[in-house]
Amino acid sequence: MSAYARMSAEERRAEYAKVQKTYQELKGLGLQLNMARGKPGKAQLDLVSDIFDLMQRPEDYVSDGIDVRNYGELAGLPAARRLFADILDCRPEQVFVGGCASLQLMYDTVSKAYTHGLLRSPRPWCREETVKWLCPSPGYDRHFKVTESFGFELITIPMTDEGPDMDAVEEAVKDPAVKGMWCVPKYSNPDGIIYSQETIRRIAALRPAAPDFTVMWDNAYCIHEFEGEYVPFPDILSLCAEAGNPDMVVEFASTSKITLPGAGISCFACSEANMAYLEKLLTVQIISFDKVNQQRHVLYLKDKAHTLALMRRHAAIMAPKFRCVADALEREIAPLEIASWRRPTGGYFVSLNAMPGTARRTLALCKEAGVTMTGAGATFPYGKDPQDSNIRIAPSLPPVEELEQAMAVLCTCLKLSALEKLAEG
Numbered sequence: 345m346s347a348y349a350r351m352s353a354e355e356r357r358a359e360y361a362k363v364q365k366t367y368q369e370l371k372g373l374g375l376q377l378n379m380a381r382g383k384p385g386k387a388q389l390d391l392v393s394d395i396f397d398l399m400q401r402p403e404d405y406v407s408d409g410i411d412v413r414n415y416g417e418l419a420g421l422p423a424a425r426r427l428f429a430d431i432l433d434c435r436p437e438q439v440f441v442g443g444c445a446s447l448q449l450m451y452d453t454v455s456k457a458y459t460h461g462l463l464r465s466p467r468p469w470c471r472e473e474t475v476k477w478l479c480p481s482p483g484y485d486r487h488f489k490v491t492e493s494f495g496f497e498l499i500t501i502p503m504t505d506e507g508p509d510m511d512a513v514e515e516a517v518k519d520p521a522v523k524g525m526w527c528v529p530k531y532s533n534p535d536g537i538i539y540s541q542e543t544i545r546r547i548a549a550l551r552p553a554a555p556d557f558t559v560m561w562d563n564a565y566c567i568h569e570f571e572g573e574y575v576p577f578p579d580i581l582s583l584c585a586e587a588g589n590p591d592m593v594v595e596f597a598s599t600s601k602i603t604l605p606g607a608g609i610s611c612f613a614c615s616e617a618n619m620a621y622l623e624k625l626l627t628v629q630i631i632s633f634d635k636v637n638q639q640r641h642v643l644y645l646k647d648k649a650h651t652l653a654l655m656r657r658h659a660a661i662m663a664p665k666f667r668c669v670a671d672a673l674e675r676e677i678a679p680l681e682i683a684s685w686r687r688p689t690g691g692y693f694v695s696l697n698a699m700p701g702t703a704r705r706t707l708a709l710c711k712e713a714g715v716t717m718t719g720a721g722a723t724f725p726y727g728k729d730p731q732d733s734n735i736r737i738a739p740s741l742p743p744v745e746e747l748e749q750a751m752a753v754l755c756t757c758l759k760l761s762a763l764e765k766l767a768e769g
């Protein structure tokens with residue numbers, strides 16, 4: 345197969361007829377497959393379900409002398425704070441352990457900034473004329489939705505191989521209306537990029553005009569390698585403190601993809617000054633989060649080393665799925681030169697850039713053939729990809745056999761939409 349762009353119009357017409365035939369055959373299979381969201385597959389859920397065998401004895405309900413079944417410990421069980429501090433390489437006093445979702449803690453932080461202001465805010469953000477927010481893109485659609493829902497103006501920051509384009513970030517933060525930035529520093533969603541040391545250093549050393557500029561450091565994939573050894577990662581809290589910005593960052597993490605999404609535990613980590621301020625607001629809102637589940641996780645995960653051993657078992661399930669995606673793209677798409685993609689070694693996604701102007705059409709064709717993918721544009725602010733090119737592939741949910749079929753559909757649809765685009769001239 346030669347590259348589509350170098351074919352004659354006649355060759356392309358013949359190829360289109362051939363690919364169209366394959367498409368109709370795949371459609372005829374009546375598939376119902378889903379690669380839309382980063383959900384663990386059933387084998388991963390089964391792997392960790394022995395977590396429910398714990399806590400059978402009365403002494404299992406006591407942690408550091410605290411009865412976990414009762415009210416108290418707003419910031420979470422000390423043992424759960426130690427567990428996350430171990431994983432994130434920060435101090436337990438900097439960790440607040442919440443409920444079952446880090447997204448809720450992120451939303452709540454933005455919401456508190458809006459209604460009450462943060463530690464360094466001159467006024468609540470609802471009293472600001474405009475609030476602007478930096479969104480490295482492609483990025484996580486749910487992040488963008490949070491800040492969009494508060495009426496902030498979302499500013500797209502291009503992603504590079506090393507993380508967000510820091511020249512653009514340093515320029516943007518000169519505007520006092522720019523109040524914050526989303527970051528997924530390790531195995532970014534969807535590119536799977538690990539921010540470089542230099543990018544992280546520049547983020548920690550930012551000099552924003554807004555005194556309450558906040559880096560939302562969503563370390564959702566902090567220990568989520570599916571290929572190779574665990575990659576150590578710097579502690580952003582100490583880097584910010586060393587750069588004179590101790591209160592500029594709030595870090596987030598959860599066990600959604602370590603144990604169970606929606607039934608795990610989550611945390612934020614920040615300076616102790618931020619912690620004292622946020623606790624004052626949180627104590628009005630809740631007496632204490634679910635410490636029974638926190639204790640279950642402490643007993644199950646134990647510490648970072650033990651948790652990393654569990655992550656290797658997840659990796660054994662995940663790696664063949666990512667290999668299946670990479671192999672299909674390499675075999676079917678690479679020779680045609682109609683898309684580019686990365687080969688991540690951790691996280692939950694593969695980010696593919698189709699020929700500009702074809703992502704929406706490709707995904708519509710996939711849907712028609714029974715394969716649901718993340719909507720076109722979702723990885724950009726306001727759901728609008730200016731290039732109509734980025735496609736997020738989430739291979740974790742379907743078993744490998746189904747994934748092979750789903751990838752056959754995706755590759756066929758990429759070919760059809762590229763040929764249609766080229767025919768337009």
Ligand SMILES: Cc1ncc(COP(=O)(O)O)c(C=O)c1O
Binds near residue numbers: 448528564599600606
């Ligand atoms: C970057 C990122 N952050 C957060 C989440 C959701 O985390 P949680 O389940 O802790 O709310 C996801 C889920 O896909 C994600 O990709």
